[in-house]
Amino acid sequence: MFSKLRENFPTLRQDNPPAYLDNACMTLRPDCxxxxxxxxxxxxxxxxxxxxxxxxxxxxxxxxxxxxxxxxxxxxxxxxxxxxxxxxxxxxxxxxxxxxxxxxxxxxxxxxxxxxxxxxxxxxxxxxxxxxxxxxxxxxxxxxxxxxxxxxxxxxxxxxxxxxxxxxxxxxxxxxxxxxxxxxxxxxxxxxxxxxxxxxxxxxxxxxxxxxxxxxxxxxxxxxxxxxxxxxxxxxxxxxxxxxxxxxxxxxxxxxxxxxxxxxxxxxxxxxxxxxxxxxxxxxxxxxNLDLNEVHKHEVSLNRIMSSIIKDEAGIEIIGPADASKRGGICSILLENIDAHDIAILLDEAVGVMVRSGVHCVHSWFNERGLDQGSLRASAYLYNTEEEVRLFADTLVEAVQSLG
Ligand SMILES: Cc1ncc(COP(=O)(O)O)c(C=O)c1O
The missing domain is CATH 3.40.640.10 (Type I PLP-dependent aspartate aminotransferase-like (Major domain))
Incomplete structure (x- = not known):
């Protein structure tokens, strides 16, 4: 439903646009x-x-x-x-x-x-x-x-x-x-x-x-x-x-x-x-001019897709409730024995998926659990698509299977 709005964002109009899934950090900006x-x-x-x-x-x-x-x-x-x-x-x-x-x-x-x-x-x-x-x-x-x-x-x-x-x-x-x-x-x-x-x-x-x-x-x-x-x-x-x-x-x-x-x-x-x-x-x-309830529903539907692809994979654990609808557009993942930064770089360089890796300025939560590697966080917004979150989740699963 929001796919036509992608046209409003210069970075998404270019050839081979990135799958930008770092919206919890900063969003993209429309022409206006x-x-x-x-x-x-x-x-x-x-x-x-x-x-x-x-x-x-x-x-x-x-x-x-x-x-x-x-x-x-x-x-x-x-x-x-x-x-x-x-x-x-x-x-x-x-x-x-x-x-x-x-x-x-x-x-x-x-x-x-x-x-x-x-x-x-x-x-x-x-x-x-x-x-x-x-x-x-x-x-x-x-x-x-x-x-x-x-x-x-x-x-x-x-x-x-x-x-x-x-x-x-x-x-x-x-x-x-x-x-x-x-x-x-x-x-x-x-x-x-x-x-x-x-x-x-x-x-x-x-x-x-x-x-x-x-x-x-x-x-x-x-x-x-x-x-x-x-x-x-x-x-x-x-x-x-x-x-x-x-x-x-x-x-x-x-x-x-x-x-x-x-x-x-x-x-x-x-x-x-x-x-x-x-x-x-x-x-x-x-x-x-947006219906923010619809934006929220869209983000949750994308989160459901990515969460369902990765949730049962060995070496991957999603932070927070199992039910994606309780995590809005955020899918934050702990990786066993794999550096989250390495995967973030691989995702960008290999398939153009941009996510965040590290402790996301919530050092205290990770420190208490001794998780100094941090997590890999994908965060969706209105302009993201099903194809983008599938690309993220499928590539992640493949990488974990080959490196883990
Ligand atoms: C929950 C939360 N609080 C505060 C901040 C800090 O925001 P800003 O960069 O606008 O200072 C962020 C940024 O990621 C955040 O996610």
Whole structure:
């Protein structure tokens, strides 16, 4: 159903296009996004919100328009709650280092977090004495609401923050955020959601989820690289410290003091990534025109195909639940006695299949299990086809049989 959209992507129109299955890392970009990025440099290569000439006016409108589109996509109550950042890592760091902490404050994460939603909390543990605790998943990596609720109860009044990935980049497993948000709030904590892997693949409504912060990567949503976003509740944003101070972040300054700007300006220090923001507006238009439920179904159907080809093969183990529908478009594979990087190179060089190999910035999960080789991860998106995932899975099985 999405195959005709392949025509929109220059890298897929070329002769012998790659089977690009590294979408959990970064997605491909359609023409409209590339054209919008170019349009900044060719038509209005100036600043926004400073000067009063035409370039600056065009860009100021573009930034405001892009912000509105992102806010609408996630159903944010106010457009000004939407902050442009460099990426999801920047957004999560803004939350972690923007709030006030006291020694002993408890922060809970899951045991399958990307470093971007683990290391800032570990850093705060070292620097501010917060108490970071890990909620253990079930044996198939699905989230345990029971363990989570117990961890909230154990933390008692010290529980200040719950920060969870919406969908894990390790295995594609979704955390029931709405339920987790209710439990977190019942225990008096805030909830921050790392939406890097959910925002591109499912509709996200921050009001319906009833969360406090939502961090996401625009470069995983067919938008330009170097673009991400943070949504936060206005009352929280108003009181949160900005992790950068300078141009835009202040209303006024004197030799002996300054006044902060209101959100979102307060968090967007310095001249921005305006070409990226032009591209973001186009990416938001593109993604808003898709039925994300259908995108999700398509990814699951591709995952079912690849998972069924490899699941019973000796020397191959899929991380996460056996049922592919619980792993979205991600098929992450442990290989016995074979280096995942070697297979990734072979897949690209021999048959043009691009996947990710290694620990995917989830070192902690692999380290705990002594799996220093990491895994081989194929991740599908709307433009991938059945032929591509079959090529991936068949070539992998053949390689494992001959090398294993
Ligand atoms: C779950 C998750 N969180 C955070 C990140 C970091 O995203 P970014 O590169 O936009 O900082 C990623 C990137 O792969 C991710 O998958």
């Amino acid at each position: 996004v590339i054209d919008a990025v170019n349009s900044y440099y060719t038509q209005s290569p100036g600043c926004s919100g400073r000067s009063v000439h035409r370039y600056a006016i065009v860009n100021a409108r573009k930034v405001a328009g892009a912000r509105t589109k992102v806010a609408e996509l996630f159903n944010a109550p106010q457009t000004k709650e939407m902050v442009f950042t460099r990426n999801a890592t920047h957004s999560l760091n803004q939350v972690a280092f923007g709030l006030d902490w006291n020694p002993g404050d408890v922060v809970l994460t899951s045991d399958r977090e990307h470093n971007s939603n683990l290391v800032p909390w570990l850093q705060l543990e070292q620097e501010k004495g917060i108490d970071h605790r890990v909620v253990r998943s079930n044996s198939d990596n699905s989230f345990s609401l029971e363990n989570f609720e117990n961890a909230c109860a154990d933390a008692g009044p010290n529980l200040k923050m719950v920060s969870l990935s919406h969908v894990g980049n390790l295995d594609g497993v979704e955390i029931p955020i709405k339920e987790a948000a209710k439990i977190a709030h019942d225990h008096g904590a805030l909830i921050c959601v790392d939406g890097a892997q959910s925002a591109p693949h499912m509709s996200v409504d921050v009001q319906e989820l009833d969360i406090d912060f939502f961090a996401f990567s625009i470069h995983k949503m067919m938008g330009p690289t170097g673009m991400g976003g943070l949504w936060g509740r206005m009352d929280l944003l108003k009181n949160m410290r900005s992790i950068q101070a300078g141009g835009s972040t202040v209303e006024d300054s004197h030799y002996d003091g300054f006044t902060w700007s209101q959100p979102p300006n307060k968090f967007e220090g310095g001249l921005g990534n305006y070409s990226g923001i032009h591209g973001t507006a186009a990416a938001m238009d593109y993604i808003s």
